[in-house]
Amino acid sequence: MSEDTAAPAPAGEPTGRATTRITVAGERPYDVLVGRGLLGELPGLLGDGVRKVLVVHPRALRTTGEAVQEDLRAAGYEALVAEVPDDEDAKSAQVAAFCWGVLGQASFTRSDAVVAVGGGTVTDLAGFVAATWLRGVKVVHVPTTLLAMVDAAVGGKTGINTAEGKNLVGAFHPPAGVLCDLAVLESLPVHDLLAGMAEVVKTGFIADPVILERIEADPQAVRDPASPVVRELVERAVAVKADVVGRDLRDLGDREVLNYGHTLGHAIELVERFAWRHGAAVSVGMVFAAELAALAGRLDEAVVERHRSVLGSLGLPLTYRGDRWSQLLQAMGRDKKTRGDLLRFVVLDDVARPTRLEGPDPQLLAAAYASISRD
Numbered sequence: 469m470s471e472d473t474a475a476p477a478p479a480g481e482p483t484g485r486a487t488t489r490i491t492v493a494g495e496r497p498y499d500v501l502v503g504r505g506l507l508g509e510l511p512g513l514l515g516d517g518v519r520k521v522l523v524v525h526p527r528a529l530r531t532t533g534e535a536v537q538e539d540l541r542a543a544g545y546e547a548l549v550a551e552v553p554d555d556e557d558a559k560s561a562q563v564a565a566f567c568w569g570v571l572g573q574a575s576f577t578r579s580d581a582v583v584a585v586g587g588g589t590v591t592d593l594a595g596f597v598a599a600t601w602l603r604g605v606k607v608v609h610v611p612t613t614l615l616a617m618v619d620a621a622v623g624g625k626t627g628i629n630t631a632e633g634k635n636l637v638g639a640f641h642p643p644a645g646v647l648c649d650l651a652v653l654e655s656l657p658v659h660d661l662l663a664g665m666a667e668v669v670k671t672g673f674i675a676d677p678v679i680l681e682r683i684e685a686d687p688q689a690v691r692d693p694a695s696p697v698v699r700e701l702v703e704r705a706v707a708v709k710a711d712v713v714g715r716d717l718r719d720l721g722d723r724e725v726l727n728y729g730h731t732l733g734h735a736i737e738l739v740e741r742f743a744w745r746h747g748a749a750v751s752v753g754m755v756f757a758a759e760l761a762a763l764a765g766r767l768d769e770a771v772v773e774r775h776r777s778v779l780g781s782l783g784l785p786l787t788y789r790g791d792r793w794s795q796l797l798q799a800m801g802r803d804k805k806t807r808g809d810l811l812r813f814v815v816l817d818d819v820a821r822p823t824r825l826e827g828p829d830p831q832l833l834a835a836a837y838a839s840i841s842r843d
């Protein structure tokens with residue numbers, strides 16, 4: 469992680485700190501910038517040779533999307549916008565086809581680019597559109613939710629949902645750069661900020677316990693997007709993600725740890741027909757994974773309780789409906805970590821010691837579920 473002064477925070481900004489630059493290694497390394505007032509950095513991340521840019525934004529962020537379009541036009545680009553539905557409705561084959569139509573009508577070539585302005589649903593969709601248009605054009609992400617800054621915009625996993633489940637269609641397509649402008653978090657509803665904190669907590673449990681200590685020290689401070697602790701948490705979580713995806717872009721081994729809590733989490737999202745925020749479902753999924761590891765004799769009960777206390781202090785859910793177990797089991801069978809009939813879970817041996825649990829006994833699974841289920 470390094471600091472630079474390329475885009476100093478405008479006068480009056482609360483932190484007054486320079487921009488932090490976290491480089492993600494890989495075939496084409498790229499930078500994640502964290503700071504305030506970063507939009508001027510967009511042309512630098514787009515790089516040379518780009519003439520046309522499609523700005524993809526959700527309905528709720530029309531003003532922001534159009535402002536980015538205007539900035540790009542002022543910088544000499546031919547900029548278009550594609551407005552997509554809010555929330556998970558953006559991640560569908562129909563919406564991807566709509567974006568391909570816009571790119572086709574405007575004759576986008578391989579040297580042109582896509583810019584995603586939005587939460588994780590929009591970075592996933594726009595990344596997938598960029599991965600598939602002409603078999604791959606540049607994408608730059610401008611994440612506008614905490615979750616997208618710390619997780620979805622970094623690492624090149626892109627995708628859409630199908631009727632059968634989350635992210636079942638997608639591609640690995642790393643961005644050319646990521647701009648995390650913390651000022652945009654100030655309009656984010658607090659429940660969305662806290663949903664993003666679930667993925668921050670995830671990186672704490674799998675790799676960086678200081679994240680957990682910061683939240684435990686002052687759970688109220690993390691509800692204020694202008695607080696220095698939120699910036700530190702963003703930087704720490706991005707650093708964990710950058711390290712993991714820099715070693716294993718294609719999810720062939722190490723990267724699976726980023727799926728902690730997601731086996732049950734994704735199943736809950738499907739059963740809830742995507743009415744739950746991703747982060748909320750992952751919160752329950754992490755408590756489940758912790759209970760499973762404890763029942764398997766791998767994790768101390770104290771660490772299980774630490775899951776409940778950290779996630780609970782953020783107002784995140786810890787339980788789910790007892791009457792949905794068979795539906796959840798069926799959905800978990802389609803998780804990407806499953807091999808044949810063998811369910812596989814990321815579990816912890818301890819904090820920052822992630823491992824895998826393969827093919828757990830069905831009775832163990834049911835017992836772990838009983839410990840998180842409610843009427």
Ligand SMILES: NC(=O)c1ccc[n+]([C@@H]2O[C@H](COP(=O)([O-])OP(=O)(O)OC[C@H]3O[C@@H](n4cnc5c(N)ncnc54)[C@H](O)[C@@H]3O)[C@@H](O)[C@H]2O)c1
Pocket residue numbers: 526528529554555556559586587588589590592612613614615616619620621622623624625626634635652653654655656657660663664667745746747
């Ligand atoms: N590709 C990955 O590695 C990865 C990682 C984690 C999550 N994800 C995906 O990310 C998605 C969840 O992302 P999310 O939680 O950001 O949800 P989201 O994209 O649905 O955004 C949440 C809501 O906030 C609104 N919003 C966004 N920015 C705002 C702002 N600055 N001010 C006010 N409102 C704003 C959006 O319109 C939406 O209604 C899921 O589909 C999940 O699967 C992907």
Ligand SMILES: O=C(O)C(=O)C[C@@H](O)[C@H](O)[C@H](O)COP(=O)(O)O
Pocket residue numbers: 619623625634635667719723724726727730804
């Ligand atoms: O980047 C990853 O790898 C992750 O698993 C991060 C998760 O937070 C994210 O939700 C991801 O989209 C899940 O991927 P999937 O492969 O289970 O669909």
Ligand SMILES: [Zn+2]
Pocket residue numbers: 619667730746750
């Ligand atoms: Zn996730």
